[in-house]
Amino acid sequence: NYVNSPKTGLSPLNPVETTLDKRARRYLFNLKDQIVLPSQAILELGYGAYRAINREVPLGHDPYQITAFGHRGNFPTDTLRLGNRDQWLANAFLPPLNRLGNHQFKMGLDFAYSRYFQDIRRSGFEFFRVDATLANRILFGGNGAFSQSNLESAAYFQDRWAIRSWLMAEAGIRWDHDRILADAAVTPRFSFAFKPPGLKHTKFSAGLGQIPATTNLRLFTRDRDQYLISTFFDKDGMTVLGQPSAALFTIDKRQIKIPKTMNLSVGLEQALPWAFYFRANYLRKRGHSGYTFVPIYDPNLVSTPLPPLPEKIGTIYQMQNSKLDIYDSFEISLENHFLKKYEWFFSYARSRAFSNAALDFNFDDPIVLSDTAGRLPWDVPNRLLSWGFFPVTKNNTVVYFLEWRDGFLFAVHDDEGRQVGKIDDWKFPRLFSLNLHLERKVTLWGNQWAFRLGLDNITNRPNFTLVNNNISSPDFLHFYGSQPRKLVLRIRWLGKSPK
Numbered sequence: 161n162y163v164n165s166p167k168t169g170l171s172p173l174n175p176v177e178t179t180l181d182k183r184a185r186r187y188l189f190n191l192k193d194q195i196v197l198p199s200q201a202i203l204e205l206g207y208g209a210y211r212a213i214n215r216e217v218p219l220g221h222d223p224y225q226i227t228a229f230g231h232r233g234n235f236p237t238d239t240l241r242l243g244n245r246d247q248w249l250a251n252a253f254l255p256p257l258n259r260l261g262n263h264q265f266k267m268g269l270d271f272a273y274s275r276y277f278q279d280i281r282r283s284g285f286e287f288f289r290v291d292a293t294l295a296n297r298i299l300f301g302g303n304g305a306f307s308q309s310n311l312e313s314a315a316y317f318q319d320r321w322a323i324r325s326w327l328m329a330e331a332g333i334r335w336d337h338d339r340i341l342a343d344a345a346v347t348p349r350f351s352f353a354f355k356p357p358g359l360k361h362t363k364f365s366a367g368l369g370q371i372p373a374t375t376n377l378r379l380f381t382r383d384r385d386q387y388l389i390s391t392f393f394d395k396d397g398m399t400v401l402g403q404p405s406a407a408l409f410t411i412d413k414r415q416i417k418i419p420k421t422m423n424l425s426v427g428l429e430q431a432l433p434w435a436f437y438f439r440a441n442y443l444r445k446r447g448h449s450g451y452t453f454v455p456i457y458d459p460n461l462v463s464t465p466l467p468p469l470p471e472k473i474g475t476i477y478q479m480q481n482s483k484l485d486i487y488d489s490f491e492i493s494l495e496n497h498f499l500k501k502y503e504w505f506f507s508y509a510r511s512r513a514f515s516n517a518a519l520d521f522n523f524d525d526p527i528v529l530s531d532t533a534g535r536l537p538w539d540v541p542n543r544l545l546s547w548g549f550f551p552v553t554k555n556n557t558v559v560y561f562l563e564w565r566d567g568f569l570f571a572v573h574d575d576e577g578r579q580v581g582k583i584d585d586w587k588f589p590r591l592f593s594l595n596l597h598l599e600r601k602v603t604l605w606g607n608q609w610a611f612r613l614g615l616d617n618i619t620n621r622p623n624f625t626l627v628n629n630n631i632s633s634p635d636f637l638h639f640y641g642s643q644p645r646k647l648v649l650r651i652r653w654l655g656k657s658p659k
Contacts, residue, residue, distance in 0.1 A: 389406050
């Protein structure tokens with residue numbers, strides 16, 4: 161896959177000179193084979209490779225200026241990232257065992273070797289007050305070029321147990337090991353599906369399992385990246401307040417353990433008259449001891465040696481297993497398949513997502529965060545989706561897609577770059593979008609084609625994507641990025657005409 165995206169980030173608050181030219185390359189390869197053994201067991205062997213190249217080039221190297229009315233200057237990072245991953249797997253499907261029902265055992269091994277390289281050169285940020293005086297300047301020191309590798313190993317065993325024709329259970333256990341942390345995690349999981357006798361159109365299901373966290377190499381190399389140097393200025397924009405202070409990340413891998421998330425799901429499926437199908441699902445996730453960086457202001461409280469810096473060290477962000485994630489959702493859906501090729505679907509979901517580290521401390525986002533506990537930015541408590549394909553005549557179909565949901569959340573800061581109020585305590589207006597298209601199938605030159613013409617966002621509702629979240633600005637809470645009504649034409653080739 162190849163992606164070239166010039167002027168990424170262009171918006172009413174970000175003029176052309178602040179944008180990035182993004183270029184990405186993705187290379188994927190996989191190979192899998194299955195061998196039937198004399199015992200009727202099946203051995204599956206596989207290999208997969210992934211290569212990624214990401215380049216982000218600013219349009220210059222002037223300081224990136226954050227004002228109450230938008231941004232100026234050039235984007236502050238010139239980035240090259242390379243990522244490689246090689247994965248080997250072996251799965252064994254054992255012969256069925258008939259004892260108190262039918263057992264299908266499965267076991268496997270998984271090895272993944274990952275490599276990450278980055279070369280990031282950062283210029284700096286400048287915050288300007290409403291009166292155009294300089295409030296804060298952020299520069300960077302150290303070297304942003306390094307590489308890191310990791311080897312992850314896993315093994316599992318699973319039993320799929322058909323107890324009765326109307327009762328199925330699955331149980332399994334998984335072992336994961338990570339070389340970076342030199343830690344292992346054992347996680348069980350269990351699920352069942354139940355069709356009550358006499359209710360052949362009803363099915364209940366439930367599952368409970370622990371999921372170990374993966375090791376993100378970008379997260380676990382922040383202590384090797386550049387450090388930040390902040391200088392604050394008085395109201396005149398020239399007088400320096402105190403001396404410049406440095407902030408850096410530190411990781412003591414001896415004190416970090418692999419976090420686990422406990423997932424619980426419960427579901428109901430019910431076939432209804434006239435080919436309707438009803439589903440209800442509840443999902444509960446609880447993540448404890450997740451990876452997060454916690455600000456520490458006393459160097460004596462840090463468990464790892466700190467590098468000697470010419471600047472005074474003001475804030476140390478130390479990785480800890482202290483992140484808590486809470487997610488709950490309940491979804492109902494109703495669908496219908498008719499005439500074997502048409503479909504109608506409707507769903508409504510009610511959910512919540514909370515974390516004591518809803519936003520991540522990182523130097524590429526210069527806002528000074530004071531309290532990161534709150535709702536996650538993508539938390540939308542209410543969401544409704546519906547789509548359908550309806551025949552008008554033999555070759556004409558009406559197609560629609562409808563979405564309604566609560567607006568995404570965002571945090572607020574002042575003109576000195578400091579968080580104001582609770583994290584993600586503000587939100588965009590609700591989104592509503594209705595797309596309506598007409599599709600006609602025709603036969604041309606011995607081939608079948610589908611021509612679709614329609615309107616996206618037919619109500620022309622301004623579904624905003626950007627906001628001025630600087631509380632000091634006269635334009636505070638001014639929304640931008642509305643998506644106007646669009647005319648859409650699509651042509652699909654459906655294959656050769658039947659003879």
